[in-house]
Every structure is written in C-alpha cells, then in structure tokens.
Amino acid sequence: MEERVYTLIKNRNNPRSKLFAHRVIDWQQRHGRHGLPWQGADVYRVWLSEIMLQQTQVVTVIPYYLRFVARFPTIAVLASDSEDAVLAHWSGLGYYSRARNLHRTAQLIMQRYEGKFPQHFEDILALPGIGRSTAAAISAFAFHERCAILDGNVKRLLARYHAIEGYTGEKKIEAQLWQQAEALLPKRNVAVYTQGLMDLGALICTRSKPQCPICPLQTDCAAYQNELVTQLPTPRPRKVLPEKHSTFLLLLNGPDILLEKRPGSGIWGGLWCPPHVDPGLLNEAQDPRAYCLQYFGTETIHTLALSTFTHTFTHFKLHITPLLLQVINKPKQIQEAGMAWLNVDDALQAAIPTPVRKLLQEIQTRRRAL
DNA sequence: AAACCGGGGTA
C-alpha cells in the first residue's frame, strides 16, 4: 500500500507517464476491443472473465463464458451447486484448479461477505485463485479503482517499452516491471487504460511479429528505437525435462471403465483418471491382475497392452503405458469415495485430463471396430 | 518441440 502512495506522488507532474497513458487510452477508444460480454458487467462477471482469461484467449473464452453465466448467473447459484457441476461446465478449458478455486471462493463470499463480492483491493487479493494482477484487474474494471495490472501481455509490453533485459519471471525484473506499471497509471480512466494495455499486448505488442508500425507507443518505445523488439522480453532460461513413467490400468466392465478422482493438489488435481501405478510398484506385484484383485476386488483378463505414448508437461515428460484389462467378475460396489465405474461416454463428458481423453476415445474407436 | 503464464504450494 505504501508503495502505491509513493508512486502516486512520484507520478504527479510526470509528463512522460501522462503521455504514455494518454496514448494507451486514446488507442483503446479508437482501436481496442469493445463489446466483450463482460465489459461493464457486474463484478461477478468481471471476476469470472478474469479467471477464464488467465489461461485462455478471448475468442476461446467467449462461448465458455456465455454458457457458464447462463448456468450460474449469480455467485449464490454458483456457490450452491456442486463442484462436479462447475467442473463439467469448465470441461475443455483446462486448468481445473482455477474452476475449483472459483467455486470455493463463491462459497466463501456467501459465508463471509453475505454474498456480496468484496470491494477493497486487499480483501479481493485474499480470495483463493486471485493474485495481485487479477485483484487489480477486478478492482479497475468493476470498481474503477486505481490499481496496476501486470499480466503476461503487460510484462512483454513494458519490457519492450523500457528495454528491460532479463527474464520477466525473475524476481528482480518483475519488481522493476511492477514499479513501472504503477508509475505509468493514469489518474482517471483506469478501466479504459487497463483494457488498452491488455489489448495492445494481445493485438499489437505480440510475442512474435509485433505490429510496431501501427503501435501508438512506437515513438517512445526503447526496444523499437534500439531495434531490440525481437530480442525482448528475454526468454525463460531453458532446463532439461526429467522423465517419469506410469502404467495406466484401463479396467473395462462392459460399457464401463473404472476411474478415480485425484487429490485436489498436484498433477491433474481433482480430475478423473484411470488407476495408475508407477512401474516400480507394479514390478513388485509382477502381475497387474493380482494388483487389480488386491486393490479393486476385480478378477480381470489382461487383454492388451496399448502402445506407450508420451505426455509432455512444463516440468517433466510422462511416458504412459496403458494396459487394457477386461473385468470378468461383477465388481463389488465401490466403497471408497472418489472411485467410480463410469460409462465411457459419460466419462468423456467428465473432468478428465487430455491424455485420458485420448485413451477413452481410442477405447471407443476399438469398440466400434469390433 | 519449445515458449508461455498467474496463482498456489512448499521448503
């Protein structure tokens, strides 16, 4: 908070920042994006759009957003529905922990704020799934507060505008960028300004092939003036990806497949997956059939080992070996919560990660061929 | 295949 007061004072009578903001606002009014479904909407819709936009581009978000608000028109409706219903409407957008945070936050707002979204920046920032930049965006768009955002687009734009070298995820560089973001804030029209920054970053100051010739900041942009645009921002330092292995047990019983809901945190948090074991564990048991009998109470015929494929995450590669196992006894009623026999068609509608979707689709294809 | 990304988790 002190920091913002400081920049406010410093910002006063600073013609350079005034020029910057003026150009952004003027460009936004002439050429920026208008008529997006969440522009000028209530804080719930602004919040929802910001969470969806954290992970996905505007054109992709729009249909999901419209379906979501049609199904969950208010915070109260969202809070009172089940997590699975919320995840189902998020299905296809990915990043499901954000949907779960959204749902959790809606319930928290009902309890702690009597259903009314908090208006103060600090309270917004304290909500699950909302960090500094998202809290600022909500404050600016919904409450016209004078708060600076710093999302990926703005990082790139500012790194170029000031020719700041160094990976923008690095602590030191990020601190510089935040300072600039605050220093450049206009006194008025913060919502238009903020949308302008986002739109400039998304439409003009793009990662590759930026449209410098039509950029309103061209004459002041240090990267442009020094021909550094293609070199900035500095890319993330590269790392070698570790590799892991996993065996997926595809237990099939007629039209059904056994899935388990993964724990809330970690890889594929809260998503439905077939049971899987790391190879070391299975080697000990030797026989996947014995493993299935022990853990799932199912007699199985080991029908087929599908070909191993690789799924690449940001931080490691996962080599997946799918084993197709046909269940031959009628499986006992599932006792554990978070385990279910699901019709493959229904499973494809549920919240499942991409490699699982691939496998389920392959199972369906095989079935049709039979 | 690599780059990207805002917030959460953890040591």
Added chain:
DNA sequence: TACCCAGGTTT
C-alpha cells in the same frame, strides 16, 4: 520468502 509447480495453447 524464494523458489518450484501445473496443463493447455500458440508458434
């Protein structure tokens, strides 16, 4: 507090 993580899209 300073890292490190996650997963889907874009290039």
